[in-house]
Amino acid sequence: MFRQIRRAAAALFIFLTASAAAQAADVTVFAAASLTNALQQVAAAYKHDTGRDVVLSFAASSTLARQIESSSGADMFISADTNWMDYLQTRGLIAPGTRVDLLGNKLVLIAPTSSKATLVIAPHFALAEALGSGKLALADPASVPAGIYAKAALTKLGVWDGVAAKVVPAENVRVALAYVARGEAPFGIVYATDARIEPQVRIVAAFPDSSYPKIVYPAALTKDAGPAARDFLKYLSSAPARAIFLRYGFTPLSG
Numbered sequence: 645m646f647r648q649i650r651r652a653a654a655a656l657f658i659f660l661t662a663s664a665a666a667q668a669a670d671v672t673v674f675a676a677a678s679l680t681n682a683l684q685q686v687a688a689a690y691k692h693d694t695g696r697d698v699v700l701s702f703a704a705s706s707t708l709a710r711q712i713e714s715s716s717g718a719d720m721f722i723s724a725d726t727n728w729m730d731y732l733q734t735r736g737l738i739a740p741g742t743r744v745d746l747l748g749n750k751l752v753l754i755a756p757t758s759s760k761a762t763l764v765i766a767p768h769f770a771l772a773e774a775l776g777s778g779k780l781a782l783a784d785p786a787s788v789p790a791g792i793y794a795k796a797a798l799t800k801l802g803v804w805d806g807v808a809a810k811v812v813p814a815e816n817v818r819v820a821l822a823y824v825a826r827g828e829a830p831f832g833i834v835y836a837t838d839a840r841i842e843p844q845v846r847i848v849a850a851f852p853d854s855s856y857p858k859i860v861y862p863a864a865l866t867k868d869a870g871p872a873a874r875d876f877l878k879y880l881s882s883a884p885a886r887a888i889f890l891r892y893g894f895t896p897l898s899g
Contacts, residue, residue: 672698673699677704682888693879705789713731744881748859749835750853753832756846771803781829790833
């Protein structure tokens with residue numbers, strides 16, 4: 645019940661913030677939380693190059709997709725997986741012909757920088773033993789892409805059943821990152837790009853690509869998108885934007 649209330653409050657905050665800011669903006673973008681730092685820089689570069697403002701609202705892809713479904717307010721959606729974009733597309737909420745696979749990412753196991761723990765990720769690796777009585781920080785594996793990818797990887801490697809009871813689900817991947825950075829969880833699983841921007845965590849090991857579905861960030865205009873949004877969508881695949889995404893560790897897939 646508390647989690648449902650928290651999600652509803654988060655959705656309301658996103659809607660009110662975006663609605664108020666969009667009145668003075670040319671483009672309003674709902675984007676996965678893991679894109680926060682990189683997309684802020686891309687929007688700043690776009691403003692510098694064109695003079696046009698972009699309002700960014702970040703949260704879990706699941707929260708954003710449901711907000712678009714219920715009341716929109718967004719010109720563009722960038723999801724951390726294809727499923728939530730599919731969710732909107734099948735409901736006719738995405739502008740036809742605008743969807744593009746924008747970026748790729750990787751999945752990593754992290755620990756606080758003060759931790760000396762070492763683990764080699766392989767089938768049946770000793771994650772449960774390394775956790776001991778501690779918790780494993782993940783984005784909510786029931787709905788948030790980063791958590792869904794993490795659960796898929798742990799399941800494929802045969803360790804999910806041993807750690808499921810130790811998981812502390814977070815509302816998005818940046819919250820899971822913060823749990824580890826603050827030392828509230830000895831390990832977490834996040835995107836490689838998240839680990840790079842947080843100085844209080846270190847990467848223990850990267851998950852094999854074969855252990856989880858390919859991570860793809862699709863972007864698309866919503867059915868209510870304003871005319872300026874198409875230009876920003878195109879800009880996301882431009883050389884300046886690609887350079888920023890690369891600097892943050894994303895793999896550009898378009899352009």
